Amino acid sequence: MTARYVAVVGPGEGAAPEDVALAREVGALLAERGAIVLTGGLGGVMAAAVDGAGSRGGLTVGLLPGSDRSGCAAAVTIPTGLGELRNGLLVRAADALIAVGGSWGTLSEIALAMRTGVPVVVVGDGWDVSGPTDAPARARNAAEAVRAALG
Amino acid sequence: MTARYVAVVGPGEGAAPEDVALAREVGALLAERGAIVLTGGLGGVMAAAVDGAGSRGGLTVGLLPGSDRSGCAAAVTIPTGLGELRNGLLVRAADALIAVGGSWGTLSEIALAMRTGVPVVVVGDGWDVSGPTDAPARARNAAEAVRAALG
Amino acid sequence: MTARYVAVVGPGEGAAPEDVALAREVGALLAERGAIVLTGGLGGVMAAAVDGAGSRGGLTVGLLPGSDRSGCAAAVTIPTGLGELRNGLLVRAADALIAVGGSWGTLSEIALAMRTGVPVVVVGDGWDVSGPTDAPARARNAAEAVRAALG
Amino acid sequence: MTARYVAVVGPGEGAAPEDVALAREVGALLAERGAIVLTGGLGGVMAAAVDGAGSRGGLTVGLLPGSDRSGCAAAVTIPTGLGELRNGLLVRAADALIAVGGSWGTLSEIALAMRTGVPVVVVGDGWDVSGPTDAPARARNAAEAVRAALG
Numbered sequence: 001m002t003a004r005y006v007a008v009v010g011p012g013e014g015a016a017p018e019d020v021a022l023a024r025e026v027g028a029l030l031a032e033r034g035a036i037v038l039t040g041g042l043g044g045v046m047a048a049a050v051d052g053a054g055s056r057g058g059l060t061v062g063l064l065p066g067s068d069r070s071g072c073a074a075a076v077t078i079p080t081g082l083g084e085l086r087n088g089l090l091v092r093a094a095d096a097l098i099a100v101g102g103s104w105g106t107l108s109e110i111a112l113a114m115r116t117g118v119p120v121v122v123v124g125d126g127w128d129v130s131g132p133t134d135a136p137a138r139a140r141n142a143a144e145a146v147r148a149a150l151g
Numbered sequence: 152m153t154a155r156y157v158a159v160v161g162p163g164e165g166a167a168p169e170d171v172a173l174a175r176e177v178g179a180l181l182a183e184r185g186a187i188v189l190t191g192g193l194g195g196v197m198a199a200a201v202d203g204a205g206s207r208g209g210l211t212v213g214l215l216p217g218s219d220r221s222g223c224a225a226a227v228t229i230p231t232g233l234g235e236l237r238n239g240l241l242v243r244a245a246d247a248l249i250a251v252g253g254s255w256g257t258l259s260e261i262a263l264a265m266r267t268g269v270p271v272v273v274v275g276d277g278w279d280v281s282g283p284t285d286a287p288a289r290a291r292n293a294a295e296a297v298r299a300a301l302g
Numbered sequence: 303m304t305a306r307y308v309a310v311v312g313p314g315e316g317a318a319p320e321d322v323a324l325a326r327e328v329g330a331l332l333a334e335r336g337a338i339v340l341t342g343g344l345g346g347v348m349a350a351a352v353d354g355a356g357s358r359g360g361l362t363v364g365l366l367p368g369s370d371r372s373g374c375a376a377a378v379t380i381p382t383g384l385g386e387l388r389n390g391l392l393v394r395a396a397d398a399l400i401a402v403g404g405s406w407g408t409l410s411e412i413a414l415a416m417r418t419g420v421p422v423v424v425v426g427d428g429w430d431v432s433g434p435t436d437a438p439a440r441a442r443n444a445a446e447a448v449r450a451a452l453g
Numbered sequence: 454m455t456a457r458y459v460a461v462v463g464p465g466e467g468a469a470p471e472d473v474a475l476a477r478e479v480g481a482l483l484a485e486r487g488a489i490v491l492t493g494g495l496g497g498v499m500a501a502a503v504d505g506a507g508s509r510g511g512l513t514v515g516l517l518p519g520s521d522r523s524g525c526a527a528a529v530t531i532p533t534g535l536g537e538l539r540n541g542l543l544v545r546a547a548d549a550l551i552a553v554g555g556s557w558g559t560l561s562e563i564a565l566a567m568r569t570g571v572p573v574v575v576v577g578d579g580w581d582v583s584g585p586t587d588a589p590a591r592a593r594n595a596a597e598a599v600r601a602a603l604g
Contacts (some may be wrong), residue, residue, distance in 0.1 A: 002522075034531065061529055067385070067545060069455075070551045076489065076514055076529050081385050083243070083369070084263050088236035092520060093531045107280070108262035113237055115255035129258070129280060153372075186555070187378065212378055217395060218536070221304075227338065227363055227378050229395045232536050243369060290338045358563050369581070387541035394536070407583070410564035414537050417557035431582060 003059070006030050006149050007038040007094035009101040010124075019045055019124045021100030023026075024052035025142035026098055026123070033056020033150055036065070038063065038094055040086065041072040045100045050074045063090050086099030088112055096120075096149040102127045110136055121148040152234055154210070156182050156246035157300050158189040160214055160261075161196030161275075164256040170196055170252030175203035176293035177249055177274070182209020189214065189245055191237065192223040196251045199284055201225045214241050247271075247300040250287070251288045252277045272299040305361070308332050308451050309340040310395035311412075312347030313405040319401030319427045321347055326354035327444035328345040328400055328425070332365045333360020335452050340365065340396055342388065343374040352376045357433040365392050390414055398422075401438070404429045412438055417432075456512070459483050459548045460491040460547035462563075462578075463498030464556040472498055472554030472577045478595035479551055479576070484511020486603055490549055491516065494525040494541065503527045511569035516543050524549050541565055547572075549602040552589070555580045563589055574601040 008026055010019055027049035030037050037053040039046040041062025050060045050073050062074035065083040080086040087105060091097060091112040096119040099110050107127050113120045113136075120136035122128075123145040129135070139145035158199045159177055161170055178200035181188050188204040190197040192213025201224050213225035218232040230277040231237040238256060242248065242263040247270045250261050258278050264271045264287075271287035273279075280286070290296035310328055312321055329351035332339050339355040341348040341431045343364025352362045352375050364376035369383040382388040389407060393399060393414040398421045400414050409429050415438075422438035424430075425447040431437070441447035459481055463472055465580035480502035484489050490506040492499040494515025503513045503526050515527035520534040533539040540558060544550060544565040549572045552563050560580050566573045566589075573589035575581075578600040582588070 003242055005522075009188055059529065060571070061531070068548075069458075076512065078514070078531065078542075080542060081387075081545050082236075082542075083239075083383050085233075085236050085383075086242075087241035087263070088234075089531075089533060089535075092234070092236075092534050093522075104262045104266035108266060111255045111259035111262055112238070115259060115535070116206045116235055127280075129278075155335070156371075209376065212380070220395075222305075227361065229363070229365070229380065229391075231391060232394050232538075233391075234534050236534075238383075239378075240382060243383050244371075313538055384538075385541075385545070386569055387535075387545075390536075390538035391567070393540075406564045406568035410561045410568060411559035413557045413564055414540070416563060418537055431580075431581075444519050 003149060004095045005033045005038050006035045007090050007092060007097045007109070008045065008049035008100060009090070009097060009106050010100040011039060011106065012042035012044040012046060015044030015126065016102055020048045022124050022142055023048035023100045026100060026145055027052025027058070028056050029142055029146040031056035033146065035150060038090055039074065040065065040090055041074060041077060047073060062095070066073060084108070091116065093119055094118055098123060098145050098149050099127070100124045113150065121145045154213045155186045155246045155301060156189050156244060158241050158248045158260070159196065159200035159251060160241070160248060160257050161251040162257065163193035163195040163197060166195030166252055171199045172254045172266050173275050173293055174199035177251060177296055178203025178209070180293055180297040182207035185296065186301060187212060189241055190225065192218065192225060192228060198224060208227055220232065221266065236257070242267065242269055245269055245277050249274060249296050250278070263300045270300065272296045288297070306337045306397045306452060307340050307395060308337045309392050309399045309403060309406050310347065310351035310393070311342065311399060312402035313408060313417070314342070314344035314346040315429060317346030317403055318427065322350045324426050324444055325402045326333035328402060328447055329354025329360070330358050331444055332447040335448065337452060338363060340392055341376065342367065342392055343376060343379060349375060365395070365438035386410070393418065393420055396420055400425060400447050400451050401429070402426045421451065423447045455549045457488045457489050457603060458546060459488045460543050460550045460562070461498065461502035461553060462493065462543070462550060463553035465493070465495035465497040465499060466560065468497030468554055469578065473501045475577050475595055476501035476553045478513070479553060479598055480505025481509050482595055482599040484509035486599065488603060489542055491515060492527065493518065493543055494527060494530060500526060516546070537561070544569065544571055546573055551576060551598050551602050552580070553577045571599050572602065574598045
């Protein structure tokens, strides 16, 4: 069986402490289920998801916006140099996306995933957004989010 | 003086007729003000903005998601082959963004613009989205949208 | 009939004066034939091709590696922010490619064009490169290059 | 100490058997040295490098041109959907590049690496290319290539 790739997205520096804690738990639970954790490679929610997954021996990947891999703790770091276009790359590489908390960058990832049919789960104080005909799934906690993402 | 580049974004095929009419008017008014109209190069709102700008002799650019330029009426067509990542390219190339109507792709463009500091104006039945600390400007009609975008 | 897009590629700052003169002539001849001139938007060969095409009223497009459009004289400027990945975008958007003079960046564009089936013409003191089974066309002067590119 | 990322590039399907054997050896030696092997994720030289590295327990990454990760044996697969633009992403993510055998795609990667200052080693029947002032290093066998790449 192939591993599942789950993107954990959310605010970087300045993320709320409860979102950081939630992201760490999401990362840990994903690793326990054998999923590979994809992130945007920066701090806050992203670093916490990497940290949580790493604490359970999970494989983690950071797709960085800049051209320098330093400072990212993921096991595999890809400095894309694409700036915000790496959000689209992250969504494309993901089998599912869990959004923890909200920022405009996070919203762009939710919207791109909804647009391209990548399942989205929103957990925490994130964007409460719904389109004319559909809306991302909502989870009340990390365990529910991971179940929704992995089935 | 350098020309201003304004991205007009919104749904493609399946766009509401009133959004299509609005986009045509936005395109025409932008051309009258000497702005270059950027679009995602597909149908609906995008084609209408190109059509409106062209009717006033304006310069138009289509940044297409696919690798084929056929079917796009913009004066300059760039088949990017980037799929949804061309949304980020469109935002990056824009000095301002006018969103007409809503779709998940449109929302991704609004969010990327808000994220990167490109001024956004929403007109028509678009997304009514606001972040924790800021929100895109709202216009009631095409003239107001163009004024908000060009100053 | 749709306009043909021809990419004129070659060294930027530091280009040899004879390559700059050749690029200007290539740009002018392309414009006379109604082709749209695509370039990488920087100086040297790129700026000369834009200048030559502009002198004949031709439409010119600059796909810049950076995120800032200032300093590029093309009629349409797209600041891609993709760095060297814009070379691939330039090749993708081109119906044919004329390489004037040589640099590693130019070689990457020749190779990507050969790889993806975009016709290539090399003129001036460029790379003399041939693959196991094929090689780019060679032209002795600007007129021959433009004929080879546009048929 | 951070792991070093070495891109192993070369022809996919249709690669010469001796290049495939060489790539497998290069991958194995890189893994023994603790390097992470990056490839373009397709067959031929790319698959052989992944196979070789995997046989020594090395970590491998495939940056695929398409949007589908199936068929790539790398431990981490990123379906970029960028087509040939993923060549630039591969070069950007690499601390060094080893080219085994030659194709136009390979040449584009060598050229982009030379352009952006990523050290290049050519081994096998690859491109024999040199610019006006510099040329990629040449290695006579896999061991020499890996030593040149990792120092």
